[in-house]
Amino acid sequence: DTAVSQTPKYLVTQMGNDKSIKCEQNLGHDTMYWYKQDSKKFLKIMFSYNNKELIINETVPNRFSPKSPDKAHLNLHINSLELGDSAVYFCASSQIGTAYEQYFGPGTRLTVT
Amino acid sequence: EDQVTQSPEALRLQEGESSSLNCSYTVSGLRGLFWYRQDPGKGPEFLFTLYSAGEEKEKERLKATLTKKESFLHITAPKPEDSATYLCAVQKGGAGGTSYGKLTFGQGTILTVHP
Numbered sequence: 020d021t022a023v024s025q026t027p028k029y030l031v032t033q034m035g036n037d038k039s040i041k042c043e044q045n046l047g048h049d050t051m052y053w054y055k056q057d058s059k060k061f062l063k064i065m066f067s068y069n070n071k072e073l074i075i076n077e078t079v080p081n082r083f084s085p086k087s088p089d090k091a092h093l094n095l096h097i098n099s100l101e102l103g104d105s106a107v108y109f110c111a112s113s114q115i116g117t118a119y120e121q122y123f124g125p126g127t128r129l130t131v132t
Numbered sequence: 133e134d135q136v137t138q139s140p141e142a143l144r145l146q147e148g149e150s151s152s153l154n155c156s157y158t159v160s161g162l163r164g165l166f167w168y169r170q171d172p173g174k175g176p177e178f179l180f181t182l183y184s185a186g187e188e189k190e191k192e193r194l195k196a197t198l199t200k201k202e203s204f205l206h207i208t209a210p211k212p213e214d215s216a217t218y219l220c221a222v223q224k225g226g227a228g229g230t231s232y233g234k235l236t237f238g239q240g241t242i243l244t245v246h247p
Binding site for chain 1: 178240
């Protein structure tokens, strides 16, 4: 009974391509996040959506565009992929106002060649 | 700017050898400090939330404590299955976007427990 799921788990693509990563949570949370974990295992927030509204947008190239069709889903679309985009991308969710701990998905390992 | 520094970067223990991991933080208006465990190839798994100095929480062989400047994760009589990367993160309180759960993570401590 997966709480936060992501697809795909692995994504290998060439520079210049456009790709999407999907995330779904069945915890009933109202807030979802995208994090990037680099090769040094450092986790950094990229975006956050609360009830489908973008509320956190860190310094991320505008080639990255999140979309939240409903509060259970948050997708990440990346245009014109670059070598430096290679990383593991994690989706997370939480319930703001009651408990703030975030629950993470299994990650998507993106490799740009 | 919020900062989180974890030490040591890596820790090797023998099974049963207790130790502590450190998380030093700088944040204006701490809402909460979080500990996560991350196994290779998996997402971070939530362990604890600490909200105020002096607070302690326990789970099996793990005990987390919090002061105004740092948090410790104490591991008592560790087992090989405790081997993982332990991540510390802080969340700032306050109005505006920062109240919506942004976590600032440390770089993690890689714990290896040998049988």
